[in-house]
Amino acid sequence: MDTVINKVDAKGRVSLPADYRAIVKELNSEIVCYRSLSAPCIEGCVEDLLEKLAAEIENSTDFFSQTQDDLTNLIFGDARRFTFDSTGRIVLTEKLLQHAEITDTAVFVGKGRKFQIWNPQNWAKEEARIRAEVMKKRPVLNTGKCGGTN
């Protein structure tokens, strides 16, 4: 999954990248989106992944624990299923768009089993930050034979 940039129209409609659609179709599941907890972006995944997470929460905490209550509220309260129409678009809600500061353009970033949707400028900054972070943590690579320029 690479990063693709798509337009968002006045109604919040965006084309879900074809690659993503293919996966969703194959699993014949549905997309779920929610506000990321860690960044100003929308996060999405396939529905069953969310259910697994819920199951994990239920198993890892006491049924009546405050934490479990909080987590289920946060996750299921925020998340929503998004079905795409015959042309492959979903309509993002105002809440999600605001959280990600998206107006007319959005960047889809693959993240393994999930993906994120960013405001292009914010993503550019974030990507730069990540690059810097990686370089700092792995100075070894710069001298080695493997990841170099050649």
Add this chain to the structure above:
Amino acid sequence: MDTVINKVDAKGRVSLPADYRAIVKELNSEIVCYRSLSAPCIEGCVEDLLEKLAAEIENSTDFFSQTQDDLTNLIFGDARRFTFDSTGRIVLTEKLLQHAEITDTAVFVGKGRKFQIWNPQNWAKEEARIRAEVMKKRPVLNTGKCGGTN
């Protein structure tokens, strides 16, 4: 899933969100509501879940404890079935509305297998509280696959 905000009229009528109705219809079951034990809100679920809930209470608290009896009594004493009319509305009782401090607007908050109905302002505060709380406890979450920092 999701949070939707609906109006409550003078008679206590509220539209049960369409998604919820779809589920109830599919399971051809009915909605049960009761005063939440942990927060100033109304809690609801599909009828058969309430029985499972009772079982979970028995498992998660000491079998001989008074607490368990109290919990089951509280919930079952309070719970009531709510059928929705042809337009998809239920009428909430005065008791429930007062407990949740709801007058003319209500927020439905998805909670996985259950849902909650809140006074909008109270929910806003609660959501803020939860987000803050979760951020504090973040390390625990990072082991999961969906919703972590990454």
Add this chain to the structure above:
DNA sequence: TAAAATACCATGATATACCATAATTAATGT
């Protein structure tokens, strides 16, 4: 029989599904 609760009807708003065109990517042949 009066009051309350419930079921039904009608309308406006909103969101969804569909169609048509533009742009991009992939494929083909020269």
Add this chain to the structure above:
DNA sequence: ACATTAATTATGGTATATCATGGTATTTTA
């Protein structure tokens, strides 16, 4: 390797269906 064609994908616009909500009629019950 390039140009041309074909196929897929993205986007703008419009029609349709669904949903929420105010109001009214009918049933229940006290």
